[in-house]
Amino acid sequence: MARRLIIVTAVLLASAAPGRAELVQLKHASGNALARRAGGTELVPELRIWRVDAAAVARLRRAGVVAVAEPERLLPRTARSAAATDPLVPTEWWRAAIGAATLDAPGPGKPITVVDSGLDITHPEFAGRPNTILMNKQTTTADEEDHGTEVASVIGAPNNGVGIVGVYPDAVLRAWDASPFGILNEGAAIQGIAEAAREGPGVINLSFGGEDADPLLEDAVMFAFRSGSLVVAAAGNEGLEGSPKGYPAAYPHVLTVGASTQSGRVASFSTLAPTVDLVAPGVGIPVAEPLAQEPSGYLEVPGTSFSSPLVAGAAAWVWTERPDLDNTQLFELMRRSAVDIGARGFDNASGYGILDLPNALASRTPRSDVQEPNEHPAEIEPHGLFPAGTAPLTRPGHLSAFLQAHLDRSEDPVDLYRTWAPAHEVLRIRALGAVRMQLLPRFQRTRAPKPLAVGKRGVVAYRNAASHGAYVYIELRPANRTVEYTLRITAARR
Ligand SMILES: [Ca+2]
Ligand SMILES: [Ca+2]
Ligand SMILES: [Ca+2]
Structure with missing residues (x-):
């Protein structure tokens, strides 16, 4: 534990440490040229405030242009949580299991939206809790409506x-009640996911699922991902019933979470699937319970429903500490920083392993992926699922391009890009990486259109013999479980 603490502390200090700089306010804007010559950076032109290397300040003073100069300080972070001391904390075994026991969670930061059955805001954990945003009317009186309060408490009690x-006690917690009639309702869930996404990048927790695929639920999840949010979902509790496919967990770009036990194994009920990304504690989890259902206000519960919010809360914590990450990077970071268990490397039970907060806070920033989601034409064409679609990689007048991206068999199975094939020229695309590549016509009348060209040894070449240039699709699929690749596109007369 001590070692983990040291690693994390080092990262926080490194990211916060400025050079030895002073903040300088000039008497008149006429001093700007001097400040610039001294290597200063203009911070607020209206107020004539500059950041200047401490060694250069004396020179400015001698020139008589300095009104105020002060060493630049690190501001203490507000609302840092003290060590968790509430009476039931000793029963929260997950705290040590994910490395949270010895860390201080940050103050309010990236929001987490819980799309679930509603939050009991009369509960002692939530009555008067700051940064608790009710996105719609919350009801928690029906039998099935304890779930939302339980899930939210794992994140933000x-x-x-x-x-x-909870794992991130000061989190900005948004609650969307998706059970207007007492039972979780799909239309209401879709609406909640979209509402959360519209608020801007955040984490969205979906501790629900069903065996029927729903293209509209999938669209809502893709809308959230394109909007920059991270969608986290429970893998399901059907591991002893043959692990039928469950949605939204099985959709690409969803961070899918299974349940682990106190002995560091995968819980027997946790659904097995190639789309499981990681596991987090999900047995004997103490949660807040609506008072109407449990007078003591607390219960211990099992289920991937409680593993998912641990990951969602941890992800929002990491994102708050590392705000430069985009959602594709956070996605990779959360699963790749998990501690491997079971079969070596990725497996269908535990994904990449058990959630590990210190690792996630400290590990190297993964490369960003581009233009996701881009599995289907509707996701990349303007006026398809998204008004702007995605930008074509090449276009008339800009015939070459270079791109780095990745693919993943479960989470990012296809990358589809538009590119311009000029008339009477040869479009040549070279891919480096274990990918299968083909060129497809843009307008596809069938589900399996005949390719214009198929990649051989990493190269696709296609001569557009028509008298007009046209957009075509580059389609890439991974040849391994997970692939990093580069694309180089050129067009030439021959
Ligand atoms: Ca509490
Ligand atoms: Ca990709
Ligand atoms: Ca993709």
Whole structure:
């Protein structure tokens, strides 16, 4: 534990440490030229505030242009959580299992939206909790409506002297009640996912699922991903019933979470699937319970429903500490920083392993992926699923391009790009990486259109013999479980 703490502390300090700089306010804008010559950076032109290397400040003072100069300080972060001390914390075994026990969670940051059955805001954990945003009317009276309060408490129960403490106690917590009639309702869930996405990048927790695929639910999830949010979902609890495919967990670009036990194994009920990305504690999890259902206000519960919010809360914590990550990077980071268990490397039970917060806070920033989601024409064409579609890689007048991206058999199975094939020229695309590549016509009348050209040894070449240039699709699929690749596109007379 001590070692982990040191690693994380080092990262936080490194990211926050400025050079030895002073903040300087000039008397008049006429001093700007001097400040610039001194290597200064203009911060607020209206107020004539500059950042200047401390060694250069004396020179400015001698020139008589300095009104105020002060060493630049690190501002203390506000609302840092103290160590979790609420009475039920000793029962929260997951705290040590994910490395959270010895860390201080940040103050409010990236929001987490819980799309679930509603939040009991009269509960002692939530009554008066700051940064708790009710996105619609919350009802928690029906039998099935305890779930939303349970899930939300795993994320954000505050360190307030009662009950439990969530993984990110000061989180900005948004609650969307998707059970207007007492039971989780698909239309309401879709609406909640879209509402959350519209608010801007954040984490969205979906601790629900069903065996029937729903293209509209999939569209809502893709809308959220394109909007920059991270969607986290419970893998399902059907591991002992043959692990039928469950949605939204099985959709690409969804961070899917299975359940682990106190002994560091995958829980027997946790659904097995190639789309499982990681596991987190999901047995004997203390949660807040609506008072109407449980007078004590607390229960211990099992299920991937509670593993998912641990990951969602941890992801929002990491994102708050590392705000430069985009959602594709956060996605990779959360699963690749997990601690491997079971079969070596990725497996269908645990994905990449058990959630590990210190690792996620400290590990190397993964390369960003581009233009996701881009599995289907509707996701990349303007006026398809998204008004702007995705930008073509090449276009008339800009006939060459270079791109780095990745593919993943479960989470990112196809990359589809538009590119311009000029008339009477040869479009040549070279891919480096274990990918299968083909060129497809843009307008596809069948589900399996005849390719214009198929990649051989990493190269596709296609001569557009028509009298007009046209957009065509480059389609890439991974030849291995997960692939990094580069594309180089050129067009020439021959
Ligand atoms: Ca509490
Ligand atoms: Ca990709
Ligand atoms: Ca893709």
